[in-house]
Amino acid sequence: MKTITLAALGLSVAALATPALAQDALPIRILPNAADVGAAATSTPAFRAEALRSDAASIEASRIALERSNNPRVRNYANRVLVERKATTDALLPAGTSLSRGGTVVSDNQGIRTDLSNPVGLVLAPVTIAASIGTTVVGGALGAVGIVDNSPTEPGRRVALGERGIQRIEALKAAPNGRAFDRAYVDQQARSDARTLALYDSYAKSGDSTAGRRFANEALPYIADEHAHSANLAVRYGG
Incomplete structure (x- = not known):
């Protein structure tokens, strides 16, 4: 079992060792329309806020997925999201x-x-x-x-969700059946993971905190692997 250490931004270090975090990441893939992250590319407070909002929306969406989906692939992915996004939330938020x-x-x-x-x-x-x-x-x-x-x-x-996160959760709750829910969930997650990957990649290169850049670089392989999984699910089950 592999252990990764995520350095919180100037705070305590969270040591993680779980099977979900032990997989090697696939190459980073960023959608062109997700690459512009604005001030969060350099500003630590802006990066922290955007990363936490992404975590919160994905955690809430994945909780709902475990209640509504009967698809084992979707459920396995949702469980993975809960583990990994809890880890980054705990590292970023004291x-x-x-x-x-x-x-x-x-x-x-x-x-x-x-x-x-x-x-x-x-x-x-x-x-x-x-x-x-x-x-x-x-x-x-x-x-x-x-x-x-x-x-x-x-x-x-x-974490108080932004408008995008609120809209995501409302759309999931409005899905009329399990198949429609799975389609909405995996499509949402693929887009969200692409934005989050762009956020971490940009901050890892240009962030104004040394500890923050180190954290982003350590987390990047797991964000990339999560995006690879959600993108594959979107191709298979998405709209």
Whole structure:
């Protein structure tokens, strides 16, 4: 069993050893329309936010896949996504924090009240970040107020989804049957994995943090392999 060490951006290192992470990656493939990642190619806070949003949407989609799909290939891929995206989420997001709707890292442990009538939970009190978390790492989130998910302790629910992620989840929930669900899920994941691969590849080359570039380079083979699997599934079962 192979072990990979993912260096969190200036934070603790997460050591991972699982069968799903032990496979050799296929060559990197990036779709042309996924290559432009904007500020996230260089900015660590922007990269972190985009990578976490990608993780969260893929985790939520894959949870739904395990509830709705009866296709063993789709289910095996969904399980793989849950393992690998939990790993990158844990490496990128310090324990006890969540990513706000605005893309900043906020503390979960401030006794903050939330309005649960809002689907993503509106934070009603100022948020402070634990002193042990450096402001350069979290993107200057000290004192920030934002919107966070209502289940911050769960991987994938520690992150407020962007509009693209929300639309992805809504489309999956609207699938009328198992075959339509599988088609929507694998097509979504193939496109999402291509964007995520472009994000990691760009940041690995140009990111403004040495530790961040090291993390991205270590994670790239697994992101590439995940994309190879989703692309193959999309060819076989997609629309």
